[in-house]
Amino acid sequence: MKRKDAAAPDPTAIGDVSSPPFACLPDPASLFSARSLRFRQLAEASELAPYLNFLAGLSLAQHDIQAGLPPADGPDAAALTRAREFEMPPIHRHGMEGEALNTIFDRLFAAADAIEKPVPAAAALARVAAADRQERLVMADAVLSGALPPDAIAEHIFVWAGLQVHFARLASLLDAKKLTPVADGVCPSCGGKPVSSMVVGWPGSHGARFCSCSLCCTYWHYVRIKCLLCGSTKGISYREIENQGGTVKAETCDECHGWTKIFYQNKEPAAEPVADDVASLGLDLLMRDGPYHRGGFAPLLAGF
Template sequence: MTHPGSVDPNPAAIGRIPSPPFVRLPDPRRLFEARRERLEFLAQTSELAPYLRFIAGIAAAQSAIQDGLPEPELPPPDALARAREFGMPPLDRNQVDVDDVIGGTLNRLFDAVMSLDKPSEAQAALSRVKAASPEEMRIMVRDVLADAIPADAIAEHVYVAAGLQVHFARLAARLDKDKLARISDGACPCCGGAPTSSLVVGWMEAEGTRYCSCSLCGTLWNVVRVKCVLCSSGKGIGYQEIEGGAGTIKAECCDNCRGYVKILYQQKDMALDPVADDIASLGLDLLLKDGEYRRGSFNPFLLGI
């Protein structure tokens, strides 16, 4: 029965509700500029202020050095098609070499951060990186891309990681998002990178949807909520947070693999950044460090915790 003023349902509209996009590719310049802004804001009230300002300076350099950089080249079309067919990331880390584009990006980054206010140890590490031979630089690049950074050379590799983030963000931005395939819940569909953290977003087309953020290229990819990003288990998922906090950052803990990845509720605070707020919430990592769960995400600016 139809009542006056009512609207009859339109059967033709059923199924037209848009599904959340699988990926959101990075905007390289905006990515690092937004990160800088967030880090500087967080530094105003954080006990980690000196470090946050240092990473903000790196983010500013990551944005600034892009002007005039040579264009990175994507793999040839047949390689991209083969990667999609076999469920592999189109940006193959194993095939990366320090060519003119990567070398130029790294050198610009190193030069740009020389004047940043930093501890003497960090300055010495930067000097060592700048003086590295081509073969030493190739080894450091391989270490970063394998997420296998030597404990005795963390500072040096942080600078290399920052340069590679710029390069891979510029590469990922050139991919066709409609031709990307899911690799696994915990692997970036562009470069295979591990997540830094995940976000529950407030986008109009994806309200309440969870996205993981790639630690290398900055791509966001959709992973359903209440599911372990690391092992894909949907059982034994719990959440821990610092008592008295705003409730916007929690550790999603898995009883199956005993790992955790932070989840940031961006729909409650749109300013949350997957890298900046991961660093600023170090207290949560320290709270969990001696417990039963291990940190399963990767952030080059939090190595050694």
């Protein structure tokens, strides 16, 4: 496997950028079904087909279980005002003891039982489905901390999938125009870490870069050639696997020695930050033995 290094700034044209919005909120009614289709598409030509097809099923389950759920209960006016005043995300990542999340877990774990999966994954699902509410909340806290226990990754992936549904529904209730930057590498809706970023081809935002939250799936605008992890504009370079069309690169930073994936949706319109992250595992393998550590949060690749 060869790589292509680029010590110079990202050569992709930046002049096309118009006036992108700061944030784009998720639409839970279409988000997970579209991701499922992308997983299926990517599986058709991938050595990771069994895993990608499993994740397609899990994404479809995330979509299906929303039917009949009671409306999400978003932040009240006081919480929104306080968040703006103190430059905090308006969605709290803790205090999830309510019934809504447990209902999502119950529905998702039941739906996931019908997905074709390896025996170890089936055993992990059985364990998390049998866990009581407090045990699930402990696992949820581990997911929110961005550190999955090495001996229970599969269980926590199922919990992460439930949390995504819960937080995407909450984020969809926000007013995108009132969201403001919080910090580098922090989602302005929920405080989650990014799974990756994308240079998009969206009307009105062509050539702009957006980060994608690994938890609530909010997109937020972030300038190009700037470290997503520490905010540095020095020592930024790009690495990629040769002959891949330049649709995905590793953006590296010599200041914090971190790297994150950047997808070029303006070149591959079907690109989706979570599905394409898994399908581009080869880039992770390329970077694994180098001097940089991967930043953000990519739970679906935690076991690789």
